[in-house]
Amino acid sequence: xxxxxxxxxxxxxxxxxxxxxxxxxxxxxxxxxxxxxxxxxxxxxxxxxxxxxxxxxxxxxxxxxxxxxxxxxxxxxxxxxxxxxxxxxxxxxxxxxxxxxxxxxxxxxxxxxxxxxxxxxxxxxxxxxxxxxxxxxxxxxxxxxxxxxxxxxxxxxxxxxxxxxxxxxxxxxxxxxxxxxxxxxxxxxxxxxxxxxxxx
Numbered sequence: 001x002x003x004x005x006x007x008x009x010x011x012x013x014x015x016x017x018x019x020x021x022x023x024x025x026x027x028x029x030x031x032x033x034x035x036x037x038x039x040x041x042x043x044x045x046x047x048x049x050x051x052x053x054x055x056x057x058x059x060x061x062x063x064x065x066x067x068x069x070x071x072x073x074x075x076x077x078x079x080x081x082x083x084x085x086x087x088x089x090x091x092x093x094x095x096x097x098x099x100x101x102x103x104x105x106x107x108x109x110x111x112x113x114x115x116x117x118x119x120x121x122x123x124x125x126x127x128x129x130x131x132x133x134x135x136x137x138x139x140x141x142x143x144x145x146x147x148x149x150x151x152x153x154x155x156x157x158x159x160x161x162x163x164x165x166x167x168x169x170x171x172x173x174x175x176x177x178x179x180x181x182x183x184x185x186x187x188x189x190x191x192x193x194x195x196x197x198x199x200x
Contacts, residue, residue, distance in 0.1 A: 056095055
């Protein structure tokens with residue numbers, strides 16, 4: 001009898017430990033609607049969450065996106081309101097590969113890309129849900145705090161480039177122009193000689 005009780009107690013202890021252990025962290029998939037943006041652009045960010053854990057269902061409560069342009073602006077002041085919170089009610093991700101997709105629209109500030117310190121991310125530990133110093137982060141509020149990692153969020157800004165002219169890169173356009181000028185001259189000479197022949 002003691003053997004059966006000790007086996008039952010051991011089984012219950014193992015089950016309790018398994019339920020109390022935090023799930024392994026996962027990183028949501030991030031997809032921008034364009035490869036790069038210029039200051040003043042608008043776009044859409046899509047986030048894909050996959051529940052790889054086979055043992056439990058995840059409830060997403062909210063997603064807070066701290067955009068990369070949060071932080072110090074061109075005036076040296078902290079840019080408040082540079083985050084987006086997406087609240088969810090009854091949003092569950094099934095176990096064993098369940099998927100959830102969320103999206104958020106955004107506008108890139110006209111000054112972003114000119115102040116280099118805003119390109120860095122400051123995600124901290126991800127333990128504080130609303131930390132005013134977060135920059136370029138995605139925080140996920142769920143029933144399992146450790147399920148989704150705090151994710152660094154960077155955006156590609158298209159930069160103007162200058163390519164100096166060279167004879168090699170301009171050879172074909174120059175040759176094309178010369179041929180067109182010569183062909184136009186020959187056509188003009190032929191046309192004037194035909195006019196002279198018609199007058200005689």
